[in-house]
Amino acid sequence: MRKEIKTLVYDEELRLEAYRFEGMAKAFPNHFHDYYVIGLIEKRERRLWCKHQEYTIGTGQVLLFNPGDTHACVQADGGALDYRGLNIPKEVMLDLAEEITGNRALPGFSPAVLYDEEVSCYLRPLHDLVMNGSLEFGKEESLLLMLSLLMQRYGQPFEECIPECREEIERACAFMEEHAAERISLDQICREAGLSKSTLLRAFAKSKGVAPYCYLESLRIGRAKKLLEQGMSPMEAALKTGFSDQSHFTNYFARFTGVTPGAYRDIFLKSSGTGGEGQASP
Template sequence: MSAVPAEYARYFRADDIAPLECLDAFYTRQVFTPHFHEEYVVNALTLGAQSYRYHGSSHVAGVGALVLINPGEVHTGESADAAGWGYRGFYPSATLIRGLASQLAGRPVEPFFRQTVIYDLDLARRLALLQPLLAQCHDRLQRESALYAVFADVLQRHMGVRERLLACDQPRLQQVRALLADRLADNLSLQQLADSAGLSPWHLNRSFRAEFGLPPVAWRNQLRVARARQLLAQGVAPGQVAAQLGFADQPHLTRAFRAALGVTPAAYQRAVRS
């Protein structure tokens, strides 16, 4: 019987050409609890199958599928195959995708993925080939041209657009989310958040979860991990990151980071700064 390959998660960034993080990963035992990304998620499945919860439903993606997630939308992740699942993951910033979509549309638009699992063998193959090109090629023109060619097709085939000037339907909840983001390291109470929005703590907790997929405390914790990624990529030491973002200590940061990304903060920092 052949041995099951060891899990791995190899991150790198392509910031010299675009605000983009990439991940080449294979997991067998890793289980991602509910979390979100500030970026878009474009994963091309290369091995096995993945299952995950998203928008209240269960989804399964196998080889040749694209897993597509919009920024800020909560999802999980685990293996749907006894042998695990592997994928080439791309996390382009909202600024990058919004700019590309607006160029294609000829006007300011807000792009969004219409579906979360798409079987597009051509794009899955091209995305899988794009990642080693971005990581290894030194020709910036070639890398940038390939990146925009592939993601232009992702947008044109699988994204819809909304006019950007849409009013928010939940201004008080957006206000609470902004307060959490602005005071990420502060020890805010649920009562303080509720007072800022003119809601009761119970109503805020329930409404926030209905609107954003997580209660305020879990949303704050996920945002702390997202901001930790940015600081680690800039070279800030993990202990300093933990203190700056309100984690109790560095082990607390490590536990939260591993649960969300499958690697330790130190391993992530080595990967993206190598």
């Protein structure tokens, strides 16, 4: 059986993550990120669910996930996935969008899956430059050219990509964001939203694409990543982000990102900003 290889590099100059999965057979459950994901399938096929749509994705296809886009995937052909991707934080995308368009507004990309050889021709060498720790300005040039093309062909104002949500669901989300580090109950969320449990669960899944608990855990994982990037220990990060214990945190973190919290933190402890095992899911 082919060995899984997961590699992640953080580029301090571009302020983004590049990662590569080789021989990846595991499935990723339904989840979302608070950053942009731009990925390229190098080999094999997967079934992908994104924002209530199902896709068969394969070699040469580009994935575009906006912050908050719910998605899940499983291997479809009995093989193992080869995939490369970039994770771009929203604050970085704001700066890049302003540089490219002169308008400081987040873009929203659609569709989530596309085949565009010109985009791939920018993405693959850019990814290689970041993974290899290049210090030349060519990588910044490639990033700007790639995003210019993506915004021109597949971009629209980010707000238009966010599905309309009922006021009650927004109150539930705001409550979970405010109290994510605490132990909260479904009863508390329902009281805040003013909905019964069954109504909340149906409406929340329809609006956000995930159940409330998955939404809460994804919030916690996102905050834990930021603490780990600052050098905090996995145990401290678990306690500060509301996980019941370090074991639960480690299992959940690895399930949704493909790497343990300790391995993720080690990437950012290296002064060179390179090396380490891989992270986020396709």
